[in-house]
Amino acid sequence: MREDNEKELPAAPEGRIVVPAGGLRLPASPRPPVINAWSLSLVGAVAVLVFLCAVWPDPYLDILAFVPGGLLITFEVTILSICCAVPLGLLTGLGRLSRSRVINLIASTYVEVIRGIPLLVQIFYIYYALAMFLQVSSLTSAVVAISFCYGAYMGEVFRAGIMAVPKGQNEASRSLGFNRFQTMIHVILPQALRTILPPVGNECIAMLKDTSLVSVMAMPDLMQHGRSFAAKTYLYFETYTVIALIYLIITLLLSKAVNLMESRLDYYEKRK
């Protein structure tokens, strides 16, 4: 790539330093090594799981039997929470950047308060606080609690991503006659997305892991299935081994998906 750039440029006059248009950068390794932390973890986790089931089918296959049902609930809570937390995060991020004192204060206070309370406490609190006023399912309160918590964290991610877009972009858009809202929608957010997506993806993965906390409200998610199975059979070690491996495999796959999405978003930065 750098060689191409150098070819395009006229020869440097003597005594003048010409930096190729692509900038000076380290050459990327031609192809990523096959053995890396990610592949090692994934292959390891799958191998251990297969090994355990093959050698001791008695407890392990029984444990695996409840995994699909539990996973379904885990995914349900995760996806619903993502659907609520991402818009909430966007609103919070915009609120934190708002010029209006009041909106800014509301958003900042929300972030400050939520960040100061452990998620487990929030889940308990929202479950019992909501129950005092209205009858809600444990699914609803789980989704509300997780969304509120992660909305605050994502708010900071959105804020940082929006602030990372160069000021000139805003000026160029405004000078063409776009108002603040149009500038945000057409110019700032599409560019911020690229910085925002990887951390938001990671937050979503963290969210999936944290849904294990909703098992305290007797939500029949993966963790709760494991807990009740272990309580019945006293096979604590075996059960939690499988649960840990399942969570690990899923988060590894999802983090790969986030990586792939990230590289797709680079489309417009590529020079030829």
Place this chain on the structure above:
Amino acid sequence: MKSENSSAPIIHIEHVWKYFGELPALQDVSLDVYAGQRVVIIGPSGSGKSTLLRSINRLEEIDVGLISVDGIDINAPHSDINKIRQNLGMVFQQFNLFPHKTVLQNVTMAPRKLRGVPRAEAEERALMLLAKVGISDKANVYPAMLSGGQQQRVAIARALAMQPELMLFDEPTSALDPEMVGEVLDVMVNLARDGMTMICVTHEMGFARTMADRVVFMDKGQILEQGTPAEIFGSPRHPRLQQFLSQVL
């Protein structure tokens, strides 16, 4: 020059003051620009040239004074600044193209979204503008693949797409490699020949000398001297201007 006495000015700047904290960036600046005029603002860096230019479309808010565009006070609360800005094309030192849009999309975006021009029509016009600035072959690439000079020419086309009455150039060639300055200046010269009204902040004295109707010299936030290029470059009166010219020429 052309219509100085026949009609009202497009831009009317009257006793403008602007502070950055304690520091006065503009001190009692007054300037009128008439249709068809080409005004070039010169001066050392930090003299308030860019601030003055950016005040005209309210990218900077002034503290005291009046700036009106076509007789409308741009800082009045009821003025629709977005509407006014559509009439003032602006070109920046750092180009500021939208990197996530192709060249063609950069140029068609404002007319389509702000004026509701149908896509086909906007693209046809954009291709015409791109041909005018000499890069119609790059219509479908992203800005990152263009050189600085090409990007700046696209930025000029983008500003022209809104068919502005006036163009503001904020040091359009200062961020360019020396060998790319010419291609951008050529575009600006062509624009000037077409009769576009423009206000240009630049360090390109050659451009000021040949293309300007009026050259304005600023220092420390004040307009110290203004006149035709012949007056400014031929017989500068203010000692600060004489000193400045002896350094840059």
